[in-house]
Amino acid sequence: MALRFCKSRTYHDPLHGAISLDGGDAVEALLIRLIDTPAFQRLRRIRQLDTAFFTFHGAEGSRFTHSVGVLYITRRLFDKLARRYAELRPYRAVTLASALLHDIGHSPFSHAGEEIFGCHHEAWTARILREDPQVSTLLAEFDPQLPAQMQQVLQKQFPLPLVGQLISSQLDCDRFDYLMRDSLLTGAQYGHLDLDRIVTVMDYDPETGSLSIPARKGLGAIEHYLVVRYFMYTQVYQHPKSLCARFILDRLFKRAQVLLQRGEIELDPVLTAWLWAAIAAQKGDPFELPLPLYLAADDGLFSYPFRFWAMSGRDPILADLSRRYLDRDLFKARNITHLPEEDRQTLVASVSEKMRREGLDPESYLGIRSAHTQGYSLYAQGIQLQTERGCEEIAQLSPLVRALVKTQQQVWLIFPRPYSDIVEGFLYA
Structure with a gap:
């Protein structure tokens, strides 16, 4: 090291x-240097909540602020456990570096961008850790094993389960930060967590190498956390206005x-490469893109052409969508x-026909969007609580x-306002 x-x-x-961050601490000095890399600074230019600012005007926070927040919570929890369990201390660097860099691969427009372009931020995070000259060099100089260890964390294969659980699980520091931060920035009151209580009750099981939570002390706080998560998804992340903006x-x-x-x-080289990659x-x-072209993209670069497209008369559809x-x-x-699926298709066909008669392209102006909400899913280990009978699933x-646990699905028809009459007429016929 x-x-x-x-x-x-x-x-x-x-x-x-x-x-x-203490520059006299070797691990925290590494974190400072990682934050200062261009790849991480790019996260300042990517909104955490993509299009939610159209609905919640304060939702202007970036992936940068969120990532630093995840680091803060992870450090707080890990250091608490490491003070009690000395065997955890060698894992501090991989845990905190993984927390800091967990979102470094996000595309412009965050999760909306993933849907639009067909990329996945986890895969690009892995590439950045391997290929970015500054990030990969800093990690390897600190510890030659660190880059491979962080890849294991990303792939949920790290031999000490605790490390992966803190970064990505049903009860992780990523979720803690985004629920609280997004609630603060949107003004929604649903995301208030009792973080102090959660941190207090979370413990470590040396036998399994996993997080341990006593049911007697922790059940209420974890129940509250899961309800908060459910309401943030239904009331904020899947708000119909945000769905329309994404559309x-x-x-x-x-x-x-x-x-x-x-x-x-004609487009700039970066956006041109991205669009060809999305077409593929x-x-x-x-x-697939060369990593420098991926990292050259952010919300500002991809939003910049909208004003020119809106003012240009060369393509009315592109101009109108940009202006909107x-x-x-x-x-x-x-x-x-x-509505049954057959009725949904009949409604879409009716609106499409009217659009065509009026010279609008249904492909650009009409669509169905589904939003799936599950307050808790039983994937992997779920959330295990310690009881007198041993370890039990919280559900x-x-x-x-x-x-x-039950998945809730909401299906939305998205269309221009002048077509409300035909939609409402169909629904109330």
Whole structure:
């Protein structure tokens, strides 16, 4: 391990307060240097909540602020456990570096961008750890084993389960931060967690190498956390206005892809490469780009052409969709969950026919979007609590959690407002 120290750093965070990193601590000096890499600084230019700012005007936080917050919570919890269990101390670097860099591979527009372009941030995070010259060098200089260990964490194969559980599990520091942070920034009151209580009750089981939570002390706090997560998804992350904004953003880039293939649009090299990669992904090929082109992209670069497209008359569809996105002239969303599939298709066909008669392209102006919400899923190990009978799944102990296991699906028809009459007429016929 290279003992390289640097000047200490403090980040004044709106959620956690002062987050200080000690430049005299070898691990925290590494974290400071990782934060200063261009690949990590790029996260300042990617919104955490993609299009949610159209609905919640304060939702302007970045992947950068979230990632630093995840590091803060992970350090707080890990250091608490390591003070009691000395055998955990050698894992501090891999745990904290993995927490900091867990989102470094996000595309422009965050999760909306993943849907639009067909890329997956976990895969790109792995590539950045391997291929980015500054990130990979810093990790390897600290410890030659560190890059491989972090790849294991990403793949959920790290031999000490605790490390992966803190980064990505049903009860991880990533979720703790985004639920609390997104609640703060959106003004929604659903995301208030009792983080202090959760951190207090979380423990470590040396026999299994896993997180351990006593049911008697922790059940109520974990139940509350899962209910908070459910309401944030139903009321914030899947808000119909956000779905409409995502739809317009998707159709806008899909139209640009069509024009690119026709040779009817000129774009900067970065966006051109991304759109060709997205076209390939839609055909079933991998989304592939040279890493420098991937890291050159952010929300600002990809939003920059919208104003020019909106002012150009060369393609009316691209111009209109760009103007709508810029001016928040969003489409309308109507919940059609209750309709049988046959009726949904009949409704879409009716609206499509009217659009064609009026010169609108249904492919660009009409669509169905589904939102799936599951307050708790039983994947992997789920959340295990310690009881007098041993380790038990929380869903077996809590009727409230059992109720959250069932997946809730909402289906929305998205369309321009002038077509509300035909939609409402169909629904109430």
